[in-house]
Amino acid sequence: MSPTELPPTEPASPEVPVPEDALLTVRGLRKAFGQHEVLKSIDLEVRRGEVVTLIGPSGSGKTTVLRCLNGLEVPDAGVAEFAGQLTVDFSTPVAKKQVLALRDRSAMVFQHYNLFPHKTVLENVIEGPVQVQKRPKAEATQEARELLARVGLAGKENSYPFELSGGQQQRVGIVRALALRPQLLLFDEPTSALDPELVGEVLAVIKELADEGWTMVVVTHELAFARQVADEVIFMDGGVVVERGHPDTVLRDPREERTRQFVDRLLNPF
Amino acid sequence: MNINWELVWSSLGPLLTGAITGTIPLALASFSLGLLLALVVALMRLSRNRVVSAVARIYISVIRGTPLLVQLFVIFYGLPSIGITISPWPSAIIAFSLNVGGYAAEVIRAAILSVPKGQWEAGHTIGMSRHQTLVRIILPQAARVSVPPLSNTFISLVKDTSLASLILVTELFRVAQQVAAFSQEFMLLYLEAAVIYWIICLVLASGQSALEKRLDRYVAH
Numbered sequence: 218m219s220p221t222e223l224p225p226t227e228p229a230s231p232e233v234p235v236p237e238d239a240l241l242t243v244r245g246l247r248k249a250f251g252q253h254e255v256l257k258s259i260d261l262e263v264r265r266g267e268v269v270t271l272i273g274p275s276g277s278g279k280t281t282v283l284r285c286l287n288g289l290e291v292p293d294a295g296v297a298e299f300a301g302q303l304t305v306d307f308s309t310p311v312a313k314k315q316v317l318a319l320r321d322r323s324a325m326v327f328q329h330y331n332l333f334p335h336k337t338v339l340e341n342v343i344e345g346p347v348q349v350q351k352r353p354k355a356e357a358t359q360e361a362r363e364l365l366a367r368v369g370l371a372g373k374e375n376s377y378p379f380e381l382s383g384g385q386q387q388r389v390g391i392v393r394a395l396a397l398r399p400q401l402l403l404f405d406e407p408t409s410a411l412d413p414e415l416v417g418e419v420l421a422v423i424k425e426l427a428d429e430g431w432t433m434v435v436v437t438h439e440l441a442f443a444r445q446v447a448d449e450v451i452f453m454d455g456g457v458v459v460e461r462g463h464p465d466t467v468l469r470d471p472r473e474e475r476t477r478q479f480v481d482r483l484l485n486p487f
Numbered sequence: 488m489n490i491n492w493e494l495v496w497s498s499l500g501p502l503l504t505g506a507i508t509g510t511i512p513l514a515l516a517s518f519s520l521g522l523l524l525a526l527v528v529a530l531m532r533l534s535r536n537r538v539v540s541a542v543a544r545i546y547i548s549v550i551r552g553t554p555l556l557v558q559l560f561v562i563f564y565g566l567p568s569i570g571i572t573i574s575p576w577p578s579a580i581i582a583f584s585l586n587v588g589g590y591a592a593e594v595i596r597a598a599i600l601s602v603p604k605g606q607w608e609a610g611h612t613i614g615m616s617r618h619q620t621l622v623r624i625i626l627p628q629a630a631r632v633s634v635p636p637l638s639n640t641f642i643s644l645v646k647d648t649s650l651a652s653l654i655l656v657t658e659l660f661r662v663a664q665q666v667a668a669f670s671q672e673f674m675l676l677y678l679e680a681a682v683i684y685w686i687i688c689l690v691l692a693s694g695q696s697a698l699e700k701r702l703d704r705y706v707a708h
Contacts, residue, residue, distance in 0.1 A: 333624055335631075349615055
């Protein structure tokens with residue numbers, strides 16, 4: 218069943234033609250928790266090398282979109298397609314293998330870092346490459362050290378997470394995701410749990426990755442970051458995409474009243 | 488009251504031998520087997536399969552709802568009447584292991600549930616299966632949480648092994664009974680046994696603190 222046949226409960230979000238170089242295409246993504254519909258038919262396209270940011274009030278469903286892409290939630294309906302490699306139709310009973318294959322292509326950076334507290338920084342980073350991807354330990358370790366050095370964590374390899382600041386922990390979280398060599402990086406409010414003075418160091422790392430050409434979807438409340446780094450900003454509210462487009466448009470001169478209200482509230486909290 | 492120091496001294500050897508060849512190995516063997524059993528039962532209890540989970544729940548309920556002494560007697564004195572005869576030592580180990588299995592299963596289950604959900608998700612996002620995440624991420628963290636309650640279980644077990652004297656296992660308390668009956672010095676021998684149990688438990692408690700401190704390094708604060 219093609220996603221266009223799904224009866225929309227809300228006006229469908231504006232159709233975007235599938236770009237030639239799309240890495241990930243999502244159509245008609247739906248998810249309900251019990252009676253509560255969290256996602257009401259979400260469409261999403263992410264091109265290679267593109268940064269898409271999801272903004273919106275809490276409860277708007279933006280985190281759930283990420284979690285569905287990473288297989289941490291199984292949507293009720295919708296189709297996710299990784300260019301030419303994998304198509305998962307969630308409206309059919311989805312095989313476990315498909316969810317795992319979907320998960321293999323992306324890696325998540327969590328709001329609360331979710332580092333493994335009983336493992337050192339280095340062990341956190343090489344756990345996936347060595348245990349799951351079965352890469353040689355020496356090679357994975359070498360790569361992990363280089364990645365850690367690049368985010369300013371050289372010398373912290375043998376520290377335990379609790380010995381690090383929040384900003385350092387989140388940078389380890391980012392390196393742990395990078396070490397998996399995913400096609401797509403997913404950031405779930407990566408700076409929301411941080412003290413204000415530590416936000417910058419994490420955003421700087423993410424911006425650098427964007428400049429290097431990593432493809433990423435970022436859920437964030439940092440509008441300045443979105444404006445600087447994003448290729449596309451998607452504003453969600455109540456489980457639907459209200460507006461999407463270039464950050465200059467969506468964040469400075471939105472078409473929709475709801476978007477305007479949200480952006481105003483973030484820029485002028487008082 | 489006159490203390491018969493000579494008897495204290497001469498009985499110390501047999502009592503310590505009872506502790507070293509009876510009480511301690513009995514406790515160690517039963518605790519190890521019981522922990523293995525408890526881990527299996529805890530995972531069964533957490534299983535999404537309702538039948539599996541129900542079996543575990545019933546087992547835990549029976550073990551916790553009946554006296555250990557009764558469990559011991561059923562195995563040693565009861566089973567022979569349906570043709571199963573087990574000698575004292577194995578009977579004691581079976582009964583104590585089953586008992587530890589029931590109590591420790593709940594401890595381990597709670598410890599597993601105490602590990603934040605985000606740890607499962609972090610395991611999954613780096614591509615681990617449920618089993619891999621359980622073994623490499625969740626259980627090591629659950630282990631730290633369960634050290635204090637499991638130490639309690641172990642210390643209780645050391646003292647409970649004295650019940651094995653009632654099914655003819657030669658351990659610390661049975662030796663004390665024998666010497667007491669022979670010498671008629673009941674107060675002295677039972678107090679002497681009590682002191683030895685106490686010392687064993689003191690050693691265990693200090694071992695617990697050391698273990699907690701060691702494992703503390705690995706958990707978030």
